[in-house]
Amino acid sequence: MIHIFCALPCEAQPLIQHFKLPDLKEFDLFRIYQSKDKEISLTITGIGKLNMAAAVSYQHACLNTAASDIWLNIGVAGHANIPLGEVRLVNKITDNHDNTTWYPQIIFNSPCKSTHLITLDKPSTDYQDSLYDMESSAFYQIAIRLGSAELIHCLKIISDNTEQDTATVNADKVKKMISAQVQIIEKLIDRLKPLSTEIYSITAEPEHYQHLIEKLHFTQSESLQLSRLLRQWSLRLPDEDVMQLIADNKSGKAVLKTLRDTINNSEFAIHD
Amino acid sequence: MISTIYIEEEIANHPRTLAILKRFPDATKISCQRYGEVFNSKSQNFRLQKKQAALILARKHKGLVLPSPKEYAIGAELNYYFSHMLNCLYDCRYCFLQGKFQSAHYVLFVNYEDFIEEMQLLLNQHDEEAVHFFSGYDCDSLALDPVTDFTSEFLPFLESNPRALLELRTKSTQIRSLLKREPIKNCVIAFSFTPDKIARTLEHKVPDINKRLQALLDLQEAGWQIGLRFDPLIYTKDYAKEYSELFNEIFSKINPELTHSISLGGFRLPKDYFRKLEKLYPDEKLFASPQAEEKNNIGYPAEIRHEMLDFCENIITQHIPAEKFFPCHETI
Numbered sequence: 001m002i003h004i005f006c007a008l009p010c011e012a013q014p015l016i017q018h019f020k021l022p023d024l025k026e027f028d029l030f031r032i033y034q035s036k037d038k039e040i041s042l043t044i045t046g047i048g049k050l051n052m053a054a055a056v057s058y059q060h061a062c063l064n065t066a067a068s069d070i071w072l073n074i075g076v077a078g079h080a081n082i083p084l085g086e087v088r089l090v091n092k093i094t095d096n097h098d099n100t101t102w103y104p105q106i107i108f109n110s111p112c113k114s115t116h117l118i119t120l121d122k123p124s125t126d127y128q129d130s131l132y133d134m135e136s137s138a139f140y141q142i143a144i145r146l147g148s149a150e151l152i153h154c155l156k157i158i159s160d161n162t163e164q165d166t167a168t169v170n171a172d173k174v175k176k177m178i179s180a181q182v183q184i185i186e187k188l189i190d191r192l193k194p195l196s197t198e199i200y201s202i203t204a205e206p207e208h209y210q211h212l213i214e215k216l217h218f219t220q221s222e223s224l225q226l227s228r229l230l231r232q233w234s235l236r237l238p239d240e241d242v243m244q245l246i247a248d249n250k251s252g253k254a255v256l257k258t259l260r261d262t263i264n265n266s267e268f269a270i271h272d
Numbered sequence: 273m274i275s276t277i278y279i280e281e282e283i284a285n286h287p288r289t290l291a292i293l294k295r296f297p298d299a300t301k302i303s304c305q306r307y308g309e310v311f312n313s314k315s316q317n318f319r320l321q322k323k324q325a326a327l328i329l330a331r332k333h334k335g336l337v338l339p340s341p342k343e344y345a346i347g348a349e350l351n352y353y354f355s356h357m358l359n360c361l362y363d364c365r366y367c368f369l370q371g372k373f374q375s376a377h378y379v380l381f382v383n384y385e386d387f388i389e390e391m392q393l394l395l396n397q398h399d400e401e402a403v404h405f406f407s408g409y410d411c412d413s414l415a416l417d418p419v420t421d422f423t424s425e426f427l428p429f430l431e432s433n434p435r436a437l438l439e440l441r442t443k444s445t446q447i448r449s450l451l452k453r454e455p456i457k458n459c460v461i462a463f464s465f466t467p468d469k470i471a472r473t474l475e476h477k478v479p480d481i482n483k484r485l486q487a488l489l490d491l492q493e494a495g496w497q498i499g500l501r502f503d504p505l506i507y508t509k510d511y512a513k514e515y516s517e518l519f520n521e522i523f524s525k526i527n528p529e530l531t532h533s534i535s536l537g538g539f540r541l542p543k544d545y546f547r548k549l550e551k552l553y554p555d556e557k558l559f560a561s562p563q564a565e566e567k568n569n570i571g572y573p574a575e576i577r578h579e580m581l582d583f584c585e586n587i588i589t590q591h592i593p594a595e596k597f598f599p600c601h602e603t604i
C-alpha cells in the first residue's frame with residue numbers, strides 16, 4: 001500500500017483526483033481518502049509538525065499499515081533559488097528546533113534531483129540553500145517507526161523563493177504546481193513499488209503457517225520454529241506434501257518434531 | 273556505479289576525499305556530521321540497499337587497529353586487523369557483514385595516515401617480533417582499490433617495515449596497482465575460493481573462479497606471495513567431488529614456492545547474524561543447510577564439519593608443507 005500525506009487540502013486535491021481516491025467517511029479526526037482497491041491512501045494532515053505526527057499515527061491505526069508499505073509526504077516548500085514549480089526529492093531532513101537529522105534512503109534512480117530540507121516551527125522568508133517546510137521532520141520521525149527507510153520519502157514542489165515569497169502563494173497556484181508534477185509522483189511510486197514488493201515477499205509467512213497456528217497450540221518460540229521449519233521444508237523438499245506428512249500429528253510439538261526429523265534426514269544440495 | 277556520496281563535514285577537505293569526489297562528478301553529495309547517523313540508523317534494509325549502495329566518506333577516530341582472533345593467525349603470535357572500509361561491492365550470501373551492519377552502504381575511512389601511525393606504534397611496541405596485520409575483515413581488501421588507492425598508500429609502509437606482514441583478503445581481480453610495482457615480500461594477497469557451482473549460487477557480483485585464479489597466477493608470475501582461503505567451506509551433498517575439482521584446478525597451476533599460506537574453516541555465523549540473514553533471505557537454501565548451534569554460533573553439525581575439514585585437509589597437505597597450512601578447527 002502507498003500512503004500519501006499532504007498538509008493542505010490544495011496540495012491533496014490534484015492527487016485525490018488523479019488517483020481517484022474516495023473519502024473514507026468513517027474516520028473523522030483527519031480526512032482520509034483511499035482507492036477502491038485499497039492500494040493508495042491519502043491523509044490531509046493540517047499545517048505543522050504536531051498535526052503531521054498525529055495524522056501519520058492516526059492513519060496507521062485506522063488502516064493497519066504494513067512494514068512493506070510506501071510512505072510519501074507530498075507538498076510545497078520554499079527554497080532560496082530553485083525556480084517555482086520545480087520538484088525535488090528530499091535526501092536529508094533537519095529539524096530546525098533541535099538539529100536532529102534523518103537521511104531518507106534513495107536507493108533507486110530518482111525521477112528528479114534531490115536536496116536537503118529543513119523543517120521549521122514557524123513560517124520564514126529567510127531563505128537559504130535548502131528546502132523549507134513545516135512538516136517533513138515529523139512525518140519522517142513517525143513513519144520510520146512503521147516502515148523501512150528506503151520506502152519513506154518526501155517530495156517537495158517549490159512554491160516560493162527569494163524572488164516570489166510566501167505572500168504570492170495561493171491555493172490555486174499550489175493545485176496547478178502539484179498537478180504539473182503528477183507524472184514525477186507516478187514515476188517515484190513506480191520505482192518504489194518493486195522495493196515494497198521485495199520487502200513484502202520476505203516478511204510474508206510461509207505457506208500453511210497461518211493454518212497450523214490457528215489449528216494447533218504453539219508457544220511463541222515454537223511458532224518461530226514452525227515458521228523456520230516450514231521455510232526449510234519448502235526449500236529442501238519442495239515436491240513433498242507437508243500437510244499430508246503431519247496429518248496425524250495432534251499437537252504443535254509433534255508437528256515440529258516430524259518436520260525437524262524429516263528435514264534432518266533429507267539429502268542437502270545447495271544447487272541443482 | 274556510485275550515485276550518492278555522504279561526506280562527514282570533518283573530512284570534507286581531506287585530500288583523499290577531494291580525489292574521490294573528483295572521480296564521481298555526477299554523484300549526489302550529502303554532508304553529514306558523523307557517518308553513524310546514516311550507517312547505523314535503524315529501520316534500514318540491507319537487502320534493498322545492496323541494490324544501489326552509497327559511499328560514505330568518514331574519519332575513523334578510535335579502535336583503528338585491533339587484536340584479531342587467534343584462530344585466524346597465519347604463522348605469527350601477534351595479529352591485528354584494521355578496517356579502512358566497511359562493507360563490500362560483492363554480495364556473497366554467506367557474508368557476515370550482512371548480519372553485522374544495519375546498512376549496505378560502503379564506508380571508507382579516508383584517514384589512512386592515522387591507521388599507518390597506529391600500525392607503526394604497534395610495531396614499535398613489539399620490538400623484534402613479527403606482527404601480522406589483516407585488512408579484509410570488514411570489506412574485500414582490493415575490490416574498490418582503484419577508487420580508494422588503498423594499496424598504493426599502505427604498501428610503502430610495509431616496504432619500510434619488514435617485520436610487519438599485511439594480508440590483503442580478496443575475491444577481486446583489481447590487481448593493477450600491485451602489478452605496477454615491485455613485489456613486496458611481506459604482503460600476502462589471499463584469495464578466497466569455493467567450488468564453481470557453489471560460487472555461482474552464493475557469490476553474487478563476484479569475479480568467477482577462472483578470473484580469480486588468473487589474477488592469482490598473474491601476481492605469482494610477478495613475484496607476489498599469495499594465500500589461499502577456503503573459508504567458508506560450504507556443504508552440499510557432492511562437496512567431496514566439487515572441492516576435489518577445485519583443489520585440482522588450483523594446485524595444478526599455482527607456484528607452491530610463492531604460496532605463503534592456506535587456511536580453511538566451515539561456514540558458521542554468530543547466531544544473531546544467522547537469524548538476521550535468514551530473515552533477509554528467506555528463500556536462500558544456504559540457511560536451510562544442516563545446522564547446529566554451539567556457543568551462540570550457528571554452523572554445520574560436528575559430524576559434517578569434521579568430515580569436510582578432514583577431507584579438504586587431506587588433499588591440501590598433499591600439495592603444500594604442513595607449516596603453511598592453517599585449518600580453523602574451532603568449534604562452530
Ligand code: SF4
Nearest residue numbers: 360362363364367411
Ligand atoms: S567478497 Fe568477502 S566481504 Fe565481499 S561480500 Fe563476499 S564474503 Fe563479504
